[in-house]
Amino acid sequence: MKFGVATSSAAEALFSNPMRSLLTMLGIIIGVASVMVMMSIGEGAKAQIEAQISSIGSNVLTLQPGNMNRGGRNHGGGSGRPFAEADVTAMGELPFVQGVTGILSQQANAVSEEANWVSNIQGANASFFEVNNWRVAEGREFTTQEVQGGAAVAVLGKTSAANLFPDGRAIGQRIRVNSVPMEVIGILESKGQSGGGGMGMDRDDTIVAPLGMVRNRITGGNRQVSRHVSRIQMLVQDGYDVLEAQEETTALMRERRRIQPGEQDNFAVVNFADMIKQRAAAAETMSMLLAFTAAVSLIVGGVGVMNIMLVSVTERTREIGLRMAIGARGGDILLQFLFEAIALCTLGGLIGMGMGWIGVFAYAQIANAPMMVSPVIIATALGAAASVGLIFGFFPARRAAQLDPIQALRHD
Amino acid sequence: MTDKPIISCRDLSKIYTMGEQEVRALDGVDLDIAEGEFVAIMGPSGSGKSSLMNLIGALDRPTKGEMWINGKALSEMSRDDLADLRNETLGFVFQQFNLLARQDAFQNVRLPLRYARKDAGDIDARAKECLELVGLGSRMDHRPMQLSGGQQQRVAIARALANRPRILLADEPTGALDTKTTAEIMHLMQDLNRQGITVVLITHETEVAAYASRQIHFRDGRIESDSAHPDLKRPSGG
Numbered sequence: 105m106k107f108g109v110a111t112s113s114a115a116e117a118l119f120s121n122p123m124r125s126l127l128t129m130l131g132i133i134i135g136v137a138s139v140m141v142m143m144s145i146g147e148g149a150k151a152q153i154e155a156q157i158s159s160i161g162s163n164v165l166t167l168q169p170g171n172m173n174r175g176g177r178n179h180g181g182g183s184g185r186p187f188a189e190a191d192v193t194a195m196g197e198l199p200f201v202q203g204v205t206g207i208l209s210q211q212a213n214a215v216s217e218e219a220n221w222v223s224n225i226q227g228a229n230a231s232f233f234e235v236n237n238w239r240v241a242e243g244r245e246f247t248t249q250e251v252q253g254g255a256a257v258a259v260l261g262k263t264s265a266a267n268l269f270p271d272g273r274a275i276g277q278r279i280r281v282n283s284v285p286m287e288v289i290g291i292l293e294s295k296g297q298s299g300g301g302g303m304g305m306d307r308d309d310t311i312v313a314p315l316g317m318v319r320n321r322i323t324g325g326n327r328q329v330s331r332h333v334s335r336i337q338m339l340v341q342d343g344y345d346v347l348e349a350q351e352e353t354t355a356l357m358r359e360r361r362r363i364q365p366g367e368q369d370n371f372a373v374v375n376f377a378d379m380i381k382q383r384a385a386a387a388e389t390m391s392m393l394l395a396f397t398a399a400v401s402l403i404v405g406g407v408g409v410m411n412i413m414l415v416s417v418t419e420r421t422r423e424i425g426l427r428m429a430i431g432a433r434g435g436d437i438l439l440q441f442l443f444e445a446i447a448l449c450t451l452g453g454l455i456g457m458g459m460g461w462i463g464v465f466a467y468a469q470i471a472n473a474p475m476m477v478s479p480v481i482i483a484t485a486l487g488a489a490a491s492v493g494l495i496f497g498f499f500p501a502r503r504a505a506q507l508d509p510i511q512a513l514r515h516d
Numbered sequence: 517m518t519d520k521p522i523i524s525c526r527d528l529s530k531i532y533t534m535g536e537q538e539v540r541a542l543d544g545v546d547l548d549i550a551e552g553e554f555v556a557i558m559g560p561s562g563s564g565k566s567s568l569m570n571l572i573g574a575l576d577r578p579t580k581g582e583m584w585i586n587g588k589a590l591s592e593m594s595r596d597d598l599a600d601l602r603n604e605t606l607g608f609v610f611q612q613f614n615l616l617a618r619q620d621a622f623q624n625v626r627l628p629l630r631y632a633r634k635d636a637g638d639i640d641a642r643a644k645e646c647l648e649l650v651g652l653g654s655r656m657d658h659r660p661m662q663l664s665g666g667q668q669q670r671v672a673i674a675r676a677l678a679n680r681p682r683i684l685l686a687d688e689p690t691g692a693l694d695t696k697t698t699a700e701i702m703h704l705m706q707d708l709n710r711q712g713i714t715v716v717l718i719t720h721e722t723e724v725a726a727y728a729s730r731q732i733h734f735r736d737g738r739i740e741s742d743s744a745h746p747d748l749k750r751p752s753g754g
Binding site for chain 2: 108109116120422423426427428429430431432433434435436508509510513
C-alpha cells in the first residue's frame with residue numbers, strides 16, 4: 105500500500121472543506137476536551153489528597169472526646185468530657201505507640217513588639233513535633249524538661265510568625281499570649297492548608313507551647329478533670345496495623361473512662377488519613393464516572409465522523425473509480441479514507457486538547473486546585489481520538505475500497 | 517498483421533439482467549488486436565462498444581468467455597493484479613477527462629506514478645516529461661478549471677502515459693471537444709501510436725475513426741465489420 109498518496113489525499117480532502125471538517129470534528133473536540141478536563145481534575149484531587157495524607161501521616165491516631173459521628177456530624181473536640189494527662193501517659197505505655205502528645209488549644213491574642221495577631225495556641229507535649237512529623241525550620245523545639253517545668257517558650261507556625269514578626273527576626277523575641285509573656289524559640293516548617301483537623305484551616309496559623317504552662321496560665325483548668333487535655337495524638341509504630349491500634353486504643357480508653365459493655369463510646373479514635381483516603385476513593389470513583397461520560401461523548405463524535413465519511417465516500421465515488429482506473433488498489437483507497445478519518449479525529453483531538461487545557465487552567469484558577477495535565481492524560485486523550493478515527497473510519501473506508509471500479513466510474 | 521496479439525478476446529460475453537429482461541451487451545465476441553495497432557471501435561449506443569472497452573480496460577469482468585492482455589488471462593487475476601495491470605500496462609482517456617479538480621495538472625499526472633508498485637523512478641521528472649509531450653509544459657500548475665477542454669484532455673492523456681503503458685484506451689476522447697481541438701488530440705494519438713503504443717479508441721464519429729488504421733463496427737453486442745478482416749461474415753439475424 106502506498107502511504108504517501110493516501111496521506112496527502114487525506115490531508116487534501118480535510119482542508120478542501122474546512123467548515124465541514126470542523127463541524128465533523130466538533131464531537132471529537134468536545135469529547136477530548138472533556139476527557140482531558142475530567143482526568144485532570146481527578147488527578148489533581150488525588151494529588152492534593154495524597155499531599156494531605158503525607159502532611160498528616162497515615163499512622164497518626166487522634167482521640168477526641170464526644171462521639172464525633174453522632175448524627176453523622178463531628179461534634180468537635182471538647183463537647184464531651186475531656187481527657188486527662190494521665191490518659192496521655194497511659195496511651196504512651198501501649199506497646200505500639202511511638203509517640204504521644206496531649207493537646208489543649210484555644211484561640212488567643214498574641215502580641216509582639218511589632219504587631220498583634222489572633223492565633224490558635226496549642227499546649228502540647230514535647231513529642232508533638234514527632235507525632236505530627238512537623239519540624240522546626242528555624243530555632244528549636246521545646247523539650248520534655250521545659251514541658252515539665254512549665255517554661256514560657258513558644259514555637260510559632262509560619263503564618264503566625266510572619267504576622268507577628270513582619271521583618272522576619274522572631275527567634276529570641278518575646279511575645280505575649282493573652283498577656284502571658286513567652287520567648288519564641290522556634291519556627292515550624294510550613295504545612296499549608298490542611299484537611300486534617302479542620303478542612304481549609306491554615307495549620308501554620310498556630311503557636312505551640314508547653315502543655316502545663318498553657319493550661320495554667322492561658323486556658324485554665326477543667327472542673328471535672330484535673331490536668332485535662334482536649335485531644336490526644338499518638339503516632340503508631342511503623343509496620344503496626346493502624347486499625348488494630350485503633351481498636352486497642354479504644355479498648356484502653358473505654359476501660360479508663362469506665363464505659364460499660366454495650367454503652368456507647370463518649371470519645372472517638374480517629375485516623376484522619378484514613379478518612380481522607382476514603383474521600384480519595386470516592387473522588388476517584390466520581391472522576392472515573394465523569395471520564396466515562398466524556399468517553400461516551402467521544403463515541404458519539406466518532407459516529408458523527410463515520411456519518412460524514414460515508415457521505416464523503418458517496419460524494420467521491422467517481423473520484424474513487426478514477427483512482428482505481430489508473431491503478432489504485434483497494435488497499436490504497438482503504439488507507440486514504442482511513443487516514444482521512446484518523447486525521448480528522450486526531451486534529452479534532454489536538455484542538456480538543458487545547459480547549460481542554462484552557463478548561464483545566466480555568467478550573468485550577470476557580471477551584472484553587474493544582475493543575476494536573478500529565479503526559480499520560482495527553483497521550484490518553486490523543487490516543488482515544490485517533491482510535492475513534494480508526495474504528496469509525498474503517499467501515500466507510502472499506503466500503504470505498506470495495507467499490508466496483510466501473511460502477512464507481514459511472515457514478516454521478 | 518503481427519502474429520502476437522496484445523489484446524485477445526474469445527467468446528466474450530457481458531450479460532446484464534434488468535428485472536426479468538436479459539440484455540446481452542456483448543455476445544460471444546472474438547477479437548485480436550496486435551501490438552502497435554490503432555483501432556477504432558464504432559457503433560451506435562448500446563452496440564456493446566463501451567462494454568468491450570470496460571472489459572479490455574480490466575475495469576469489469578465478463579459474464580462468459582476469456583480475454584488475455586499481454587498474454588495473461590484476466591480471469592486468473594485478483595483485484596489487486598487487475599489494479600496493477602491498469603496501472604502499468606493500460607492508460608485511460610475518458611470523454612469527461614476525469615481529472616481531480618482540486619489538483620493541478622502536474623499533480624494529476626503524478627497520480628498513477630504514485631500508485632505504481634514497481635519503481636517509477638523520478639516521479640516529478642516523468643510527470644513533467646509527459647506534460648511537455650502533450651504540449652502543456654508551461655501550464656503544469658494550472659488546475660482543471662483553469663484549462664480549456666482540449667488542454668484538460670491533454671492533461672488526461674499525459675496522465676495516461678505516465679507509467680509508459682503499452683495500451684492506450686480512449687473512450688470517446690473527443691466527444692466533448694470542438695472540431696479543431698479534436699483534430700489536435702487525434703494527431704497526438706497518432707503520434708503516440710507511431711511511438712509504438714497500441715491505441716484502442718471508441719467513437720461514433722466516422723471522421724475520428726478515420727485517424728485509426730483499423731475500424732471495427734459493433735452492433736447488438738457483436739462485431740458487424742472489421743476493416744482488418746473484410747471477409748468477415750455478418751452475424752446471422754444481426
